[in-house]
Amino acid sequence: MNFKAQFKHQLHHNQPLNFTGCALELFRYQSEHNPVYKHYLQQLGIKPEEVKTLTQIPFLPIEFFKTHEVKTDMYEPAVTFYSSGTTKQSRSRHLVADLDWYTATTRFIFEKFYGPLTDHVVLALLPSYLEQGGSSLVAMVDYFVEQTGQQEQGFYLREHDKLLEAIKHARQRGKKVLLIGVSYALLDWAVKLQGQEDFSDVTIMETGGMKGRRREMIREELHAHLKRGFGVDTIHSEYGMTELLSQGYSKGGGIFWPGFTMQVLLRDLNDPFDISPTHRSGGINVIDLANVDSCGFIETKDIGRMHDDGSFEVLGRFDNSDIRGCNLLIG
Structure with a gap:
């Protein structure tokens, strides 16, 4: 069983999930086997072996899904999901290896x-x-x-x-x-x-x-x-x-809880590499362990607020960002 198959089995069968351990394991794999993410890390001068915490992980700007094929390893996608937009050329593409x-x-x-x-x-x-x-x-x-x-x-x-x-x-x-x-x-x-x-x-x-x-x-x-x-x-x-x-x-009041394969971190609004658990508001970064075949570390264009219990709110979007996706309310 290869890494991705083992990882998927672990996510769906081993509960409770050691989220931090899984995220760092996925980061190390994708830093080597995802060409787009690997090149991005190289351009930033990041040495994956030196990344020890979640806040040290660089997050891939979401715009890369419009301009590149974001894939970990080589595969023919079972389905391609597109974001909202006027043409397929201007829409983000998520190349999904396994619809099931x-x-x-x-x-x-x-x-x-x-x-x-x-x-x-x-x-x-x-x-x-x-x-x-x-x-x-x-x-x-x-x-x-x-x-x-x-x-x-x-x-x-x-x-x-x-x-x-x-x-x-x-x-x-x-x-x-x-x-x-x-x-x-x-x-x-x-x-x-x-x-x-x-x-x-x-x-x-x-x-x-x-x-x-x-x-x-x-x-x-x-x-x-x-x-x-x-x-x-x-x-x-x-x-x-x-x-x-x-x-x-x-379940009400706009207070979101992430799914068990997901964690939200906030970055400073003016410095995308300043990621800290002490930020109470900022740009939303998402770790998505389910993105094992694409990239599990996404820098979104949403602005959010974090609560001490791990829940979060979506306050709006960065200026000049596309109107797209879900929960794009301006607040």
Whole structure:
């Protein structure tokens, strides 16, 4: 069994996870076997054998996924995920070696937060992602729908009446209902509903992003509209992006917890190499152990706030960065 196969087996079978040990092990391997990352480290003058802590690890700027094939070892991708954008040429590409690895990881993470998928009916309002194609979010939700064994249709473009009937049908069968949607699509329906239906037993989960369909809102304003329209007390959120195979989830208030294969570190807003656990706000860097086939150390364009318990908030994005991915609310 080669390194990557052993590493994947370790992540999914050995719990609790020694995250720091796994991250350093992955860093040493990718510093040698990922040509793009290896060259990046060489340009920085980094000697991998001298890296002993997570804060010493250089993080690959996320823009490299637009301009390079970010792969560890040689493989033909099973699927290529694309970020939001107008053309494939301007969209980030994540070359995924093993789709089953991605979907299994997403299931592990989701079920640690929300329990077995078989207890749920998953319904999705993701029109722009469906229309554009190549979305990792759509692949994840499609897998979730399949795993639930549900009778109800999973994806909806703008068929709100059919979606309402699906919710009622799932409710009659005693299932937990998860409605996951891009922000503007959920908001469109919430404005239409105006609290006229009872969704108090439905988990409403937004993935962020107005995609140019509506004006950008701070999270508090968006969630206030959604809570009023759907008649719920709490709005859940998912944090993920094309370049990551792991997710974080918020069960309310925009406070995210990373999945077990993921850790968030903050960098100084003016010095990308100043990474410290003492930073309470700054640029979000993500260690994603699930990115074993690409790069597990990503410097995102999100700005965040860290809490002492390991949870985090997404405050906004760096100036002039693309409107893309999930949870791109400006705050």
